[in-house]
Amino acid sequence: MALEEQNLVDAFREEGSSLASAALASVTPRMINRLGGVAESTIAALDLLTSPDIVSLLATLQKAAPTLTPLLEEVSELGPGEGMRGLAKRISNAVTAGADEVRAHPGPITVGAMLKMLRQDPAMAIALRFMLGFVRSMWVESPK
């Protein structure tokens, strides 16, 4: 190995060694515990993701794709550049408007009445259609 390369390797080794020493010297028992907690959660999440139920769900979603695709296209047409954040904002506005409506007309509220209020907003109407379509594709149209 050329002298310059050797010097570079030595320099990296020195930097890495000093960083590792500082990290080891500053770590605490609670940090180790939290690291253990994160590792446990990660393993649990991986276990869940590879479970037969999730694999089956993914297979179902794949089969339901032809039904979902047009609905997704509807959602994506909400407005140029609006994206999911814009959709979330419009849903939030619609819910706020619905809450104002509830305050303005006190009395028992049925799910149907609430849905009717929410459907008054075009974005909500599309979002509701998407959600209902999704449920239908999952539980009605998917092959059993």
Place this chain on the structure above:
Amino acid sequence: MKRLVIVGAGTGGLMVANFVARDLSREIAHGEISVTLLGDKDEYIYQPGFLYVVFDLMRPAQLIRPIKELLAPGIEFVHDRAVRIDPEGKVVERAGGEALHYDYLVLATGSGLNLQEVPGLSEGGHWFYTLEGALQLRDELRRFQGGRVVLTVGVPHKCPVAPLEFTMMFDEWARVRGIREQTEIVYTYPLGRTHSIPSVAEWAQPELEHRGVRVETFFNMESVEPEKKVVHSLEGTDVAYDVLVAIPPHRGDELGAVSGLAEAGNWYPTDRNRLNLNGRDDIFVLGDATNLPVSKAGSVAHFEAEVLADNLVGLLTEGSPPAYQYNGRAFCFIETGLERATFISFDYLNPPKVPQPTNAVHWFKQTYNRIHWANLKAVM
């Protein structure tokens, strides 16, 4: 319901509150345990950042966060000042509201500058131990074009390596600006060496010589004459300056003295392992507020907070006596310029060794400056 009251919302107080609240979230939610944090400020300031503010390497906004954003769920934060502790009645009296009753009390009241101890220092000196002081020194350095800069050290003070860090950073800062040749740096120290820890002094002496820093040992800052721009020592020596950068002496919060619980300097007499106030099993102390022979540094408060939180969890849930012991552990980064750093790690039994400074340790410190909040919130 068992009540834990923590006085002081600095590093130690926040960490203990967050560790306990996260460990006992279920008990807090069920109303079996309460955690109250009493602090006289509603913002937390990351004090190690002051050194970087001086050299325009960090902005003040990067060092400040509202305390409420740093609290784990379940902690009640009371923004008020504790004025007296009644240990027999188990009560903390406060300035602006009803007293707080406790079963266990944690004192994390920190330390502050004792500028009055050095006549003339307020008018004639600069320091970087408060945000206001750091900003004034930053402005002074922005105007600085050369001259004699004198660093002088009062005792006791927090962050024991800060005088060395400032000196080495200033040396490189002056070189980068092309004014080092017009600048004389004088480093004074109260002992007969350059640092209180012998191994650090042994390392620092040649480092300072190599940088062309003039060292004056046995220099205990006694007074400053702002008009003449001279600092006097107890030993009878005088040093003239153009810019005086002082590490002012510190003292503990008045609360301990008013309550008759603290000793000279307002430091609480604390058990070195269990961290309880001597003679009390229901009052604990951590961080700068103790009289322990350890550095007054954030890392010490952190290490103590973990031990204390584990013991408090046992006390609050089972009434079990403290099982965990603090061993005097401390960790300090040492910036040796603007791009390199080293560190020291030590405890009651093992003195530190100073490794060679590297870029990687400097980057580690820079990273830590920005993720300290996760530490405070007990999520890392």
